[in-house]
Amino acid sequence: MVIVGGGFAGLQAARRLGGARDVAVTLVDRYNHHVFQPLLYQVAMAELSPADIAVPLRSVLSRYANVRVYQGRVDAVDLQARRVTAAFGELAYDYLLLACGASHTYFGHNEWEPLAPGLKTLEQAREIRRRVLNAYEAAECIRDVQLQRQLLTFVIVGGGATGVELAGAIAEMGRFTLARDFRNIQPALTRVLLVEAGARLLPALPPELSAYAVRALTELGVEVLTGTPVTNVLPSGVQLGERQILAGTVLWAAGVQASPLGQGLGVKTDRQGRVIVNPDLSIPGHPEVFVAGDLAHFAQPTGRMLPGIAAVAKQQGRYVARAILADPAGRPHGPFRYLDMGQLATIGHNRAVAQLGRLKLRGRPAWVLWVFVHIYYLIDYRARTLVMLQWAWTYFTHRRGARLILDKPGPPAAG
Amino acid sequence: MVIVGGGFAGLQAARRLGGARDVAVTLVDRYNHHVFQPLLYQVAMAELSPADIAVPLRSVLSRYANVRVYQGRVDAVDLQARRVTAAFGELAYDYLLLACGASHTYFGHNEWEPLAPGLKTLEQAREIRRRVLNAYEAAECIRDVQLQRQLLTFVIVGGGATGVELAGAIAEMGRFTLARDFRNIQPALTRVLLVEAGARLLPALPPELSAYAVRALTELGVEVLTGTPVTNVLPSGVQLGERQILAGTVLWAAGVQASPLGQGLGVKTDRQGRVIVNPDLSIPGHPEVFVAGDLAHFAQPTGRMLPGIAAVAKQQGRYVARAILADPAGRPHGPFRYLDMGQLATIGHNRAVAQLGRLKLRGRPAWVLWVFVHIYYLIDYRARTLVMLQWAWTYFTHRRGARLILDKPGPPAAG
Numbered sequence: 001m002v003i004v005g006g007g008f009a010g011l012q013a014a015r016r017l018g019g020a021r022d023v024a025v026t027l028v029d030r031y032n033h034h035v036f037q038p039l040l041y042q043v044a045m046a047e048l049s050p051a052d053i054a055v056p057l058r059s060v061l062s063r064y065a066n067v068r069v070y071q072g073r074v075d076a077v078d079l080q081a082r083r084v085t086a087a088f089g090e091l092a093y094d095y096l097l098l099a100c101g102a103s104h105t106y107f108g109h110n111e112w113e114p115l116a117p118g119l120k121t122l123e124q125a126r127e128i129r130r131r132v133l134n135a136y137e138a139a140e141c142i143r144d145v146q147l148q149r150q151l152l153t154f155v156i157v158g159g160g161a162t163g164v165e166l167a168g169a170i171a172e173m174g175r176f177t178l179a180r181d182f183r184n185i186q187p188a189l190t191r192v193l194l195v196e197a198g199a200r201l202l203p204a205l206p207p208e209l210s211a212y213a214v215r216a217l218t219e220l221g222v223e224v225l226t227g228t229p230v231t232n233v234l235p236s237g238v239q240l241g242e243r244q245i246l247a248g249t250v251l252w253a254a255g256v257q258a259s260p261l262g263q264g265l266g267v268k269t270d271r272q273g274r275v276i277v278n279p280d281l282s283i284p285g286h287p288e289v290f291v292a293g294d295l296a297h298f299a300q301p302t303g304r305m306l307p308g309i310a311a312v313a314k315q316q317g318r319y320v321a322r323a324i325l326a327d328p329a330g331r332p333h334g335p336f337r338y339l340d341m342g343q344l345a346t347i348g349h350n351r352a353v354a355q356l357g358r359l360k361l362r363g364r365p366a367w368v369l370w371v372f373v374h375i376y377y378l379i380d381y382r383a384r385t386l387v388m389l390q391w392a393w394t395y396f397t398h399r400r401g402a403r404l405i406l407d408k409p410g411p412p413a414a415g
Numbered sequence: 416m417v418i419v420g421g422g423f424a425g426l427q428a429a430r431r432l433g434g435a436r437d438v439a440v441t442l443v444d445r446y447n448h449h450v451f452q453p454l455l456y457q458v459a460m461a462e463l464s465p466a467d468i469a470v471p472l473r474s475v476l477s478r479y480a481n482v483r484v485y486q487g488r489v490d491a492v493d494l495q496a497r498r499v500t501a502a503f504g505e506l507a508y509d510y511l512l513l514a515c516g517a518s519h520t521y522f523g524h525n526e527w528e529p530l531a532p533g534l535k536t537l538e539q540a541r542e543i544r545r546r547v548l549n550a551y552e553a554a555e556c557i558r559d560v561q562l563q564r565q566l567l568t569f570v571i572v573g574g575g576a577t578g579v580e581l582a583g584a585i586a587e588m589g590r591f592t593l594a595r596d597f598r599n600i601q602p603a604l605t606r607v608l609l610v611e612a613g614a615r616l617l618p619a620l621p622p623e624l625s626a627y628a629v630r631a632l633t634e635l636g637v638e639v640l641t642g643t644p645v646t647n648v649l650p651s652g653v654q655l656g657e658r659q660i661l662a663g664t665v666l667w668a669a670g671v672q673a674s675p676l677g678q679g680l681g682v683k684t685d686r687q688g689r690v691i692v693n694p695d696l697s698i699p700g701h702p703e704v705f706v707a708g709d710l711a712h713f714a715q716p717t718g719r720m721l722p723g724i725a726a727v728a729k730q731q732g733r734y735v736a737r738a739i740l741a742d743p744a745g746r747p748h749g750p751f752r753y754l755d756m757g758q759l760a761t762i763g764h765n766r767a768v769a770q771l772g773r774l775k776l777r778g779r780p781a782w783v784l785w786v787f788v789h790i791y792y793l794i795d796y797r798a799r800t801l802v803m804l805q806w807a808w809t810y811f812t813h814r815r816g817a818r819l820i821l822d823k824p825g826p827p828a829a830g
Contacts, residue, residue, distance in 0.1 A: 032548065032552055049464040049465065049466045049467075050464065051464045052464075056596075058596040058597070059596055062595050062596040068598045068599075069555075070552075070555065070556040071549075071552040071555075071556070072556060086556075088553075088556040088557065089556070089557075133447065134486075137447055137485075137486040138503075140484075140485065140486075141485040141486070141487060141501075141503040141504070142503065142504075180477045180478075181471075181473040181474055181477040182473070183483045184483075
């Protein structure tokens with residue numbers, strides 16, 4: 001059994017198969033760690049350190065003697081020979097789980113990527129942190145008011161959960177965290193624009209929660225522009241049709257594109273490159289090959305697509321593990337069924353939205369729920385206590401502990 | 416008043432001058448943070464995260480309305496015009512404190528630097544962490560036993576405190592932390608060589624403590640080679656005269672070279688490029704220009720050079736602040752006097768050496784002292800509690816929380 005990808009789906013499957021008799025599992029990931037993606041934006045916003053939300057795959061899985069972990073990129077799958085080709089060599093499989101997720105898409109404008117980084121990996125989170133903090137540092141040591149204003153303008157493209165979280169966090173950072181630290185600029189003048197091409201923010205949630213999100217963001221000083229497609233990204237900012245916004249930092253939280261490995265399988269994929277899977281998450285003609293998480297396109301009986309969230313990936317990973325364990329006994333396994341636990345998005349301090357079945361929450365109750373849910377799901381990590389302490393610290397002081405600019409500080413020399 | 420460098424000397428001076436009447440302080444550093452350098456090796460060894468030992472200069476100094484912080488490189492000092500040239504523009508000064516420290520020197524072999532990184536900044540610490548952890552990952556997914564052995568061989572060049580700490584920490588990591596995490600390799604077979612050109616390790620400490628360090632390191636499995644100069648560094652390892660050591664990772668903890676800014680002053684410098692300062696830390700002919708910390712060569716009345724440690728830098732920074740505050744009143748200030756608080760070096764769990772005046776400690780007492788001293792000096796950081804918790808965690812479990820490989824994971828693609 002080979003698992004490609006150590007995200008929520010892959011890790012969950014590996015753990016369920018860990019310790020099982022007669023199953024040898026090899027998990028391959030290009031990173032050595034699993035990331036708790038729902039909190040990635042907090043690393044980008046200098047509230048948490050990478051180690052608070054990530055854990056080495058090897059150490060999570062070390063207790064299972066039948067599980068191996070290899071770090072390396074997987075380049076190809078040979079369905080006929082039942083082999084995957086990784087950077088370090090080839091691996092034969094009897095069962096295969098592809099769970100290598102998705103990255104951002106720039107809708108055919110890959111030249112925008114260096115100008116507007118996305119937020120899918122810890123490295124990207126660090127890059128965003130670097131850009132946001134550097135913008136304030138650069139504005140502090142110049143005198144050109146026009147340019148200062150541009151440096152303190154942040155455009156976030158995409159009004160899904162990540163975009164909303166980033167916009168709220170930058171606005172709060174400017175108003176509270178950095179407020180007293182500068183002499184030549186007023187961080188409270190930070191201008192944050194959240195630009196969404198669609199009709200409303202958080203399209204996966206009910207319209208009344210979207211409306212609340214707009215109100216909450218506006219209270220924080222964020223300018224929300226819905227129905228506004230970005231027509232160009234430039235080093236100086238973004239073009240929104242006729243309108244140009246001068247901005248020092250542009251962040252991308254818009255389109256999602258599945259890993260290219262899916263399209264290499266020769267089976268049907270959707271517009272985002274997701275593999276259209278059978279009801280048991282296998283691919284047509286290959287009952288031994290499963291696809292799960294953000295790489296899978298799973299049509300629910302209702303016809304609605306499943307959202308690209310951790311809960312779906314984890315349930316699918318668990319389902320695949322169970323299917324493989326049941327298979328040798330010849331027992332047929334029923335179709336995958338998603339147990340909907342609801343959805344959450346946070347906007348800032350005491351501001352969040354939540355949907356749990358028919359129950360809709362907003363404001364402080366939703367935020368408290370968000371905090372508890374995230375701590376609960378971090379339970380697998382040793383970092384739980386540390387994250388709580390750091391949150392408590394940030395909550396009460398509005399300071400951020402991890403406000404370090406580490407990358408590319410300019411050529412090493414004096415000073 | 417302009418301060419160049421936010422290390423121990425510069426930060427200490429800025430704090431002492433913070434809030435003083437009639438003094439406006441501008442501190443310039445190429446990074447946005449101050450680093451607690453004595454614990455840098457723990458970041459390199461994945462025991463702590465960068466945010467645990469660093470703090471944004473801006474937030475430490477924000478309470479002083481008369482202190483400004485600019486992030487940027489300083490390229491030149493014009494002593495006649497009393498101006499420094501930074502990347503972002505020029506700054507005039509009445510008083511100047513140069514405290515921009517030192518970096519490693521490769522004794523004329525700068526081509527060794529990419530092959531054997533040093534440990535002076537958080538970025539270098541991350542680079543070392545990346546190399547060390549990647550060596551184990553790479554060894555795990557190959558089958559060539561010879562190459563595995565090479566990948567698990569680590570050479571540390573330089574037997575001062577940093578070299579001893581790195582060697583001990585890598586040996587412990589292989590024996591304890593990683594022991595159960597791999598399937599194809601035995602991390603306990605990690606080979607660590609500590610190579611020192613001089614006659615003994617820790618030359619700043621008494622010989623009996625050096626002897627203890629060798630015993631303690633040997634117990635951990637480290638091969639200590641003193642009197643052994645490195646004659647070449649290669650991608651495949653190091654050359655020690657006739658002898659070649661095949662190694663996957665070479666780390667540099669040998670020579671120290673002061674910031675080039677010192678040599679640009681046109682006053683006398685020593686072989687390491689340190690500025691030879693007057694008894695009051697000013698430079699000849701310029702009573703308004705002070706040099707402190709690793710950039711200063713201060714000859715004690717005994718003729719012995721002061722060591723390049725945090726305690727010296729902090730006392731010098733404090734002294735300069737006092738001298739500047741006293742100056743307008745026309746009061747003469749006496750020469751700088753170093754109050755020797757002793758020296759410490761740690762080797763591993765329960766293994767350290769300490770000298771406090773005539774008192775010499777080794778083993779667990781020295782290690783406990785080391786832990787308390789470091790926590791005490793981290794007192795200025797909000798991270799104190801977190802660091803303690805993480806140490807406690809590592810101490811009792813031998814796990815490392817920050818074992819993430821973040822940089823350069825290979826091209827972003829599937830898997």
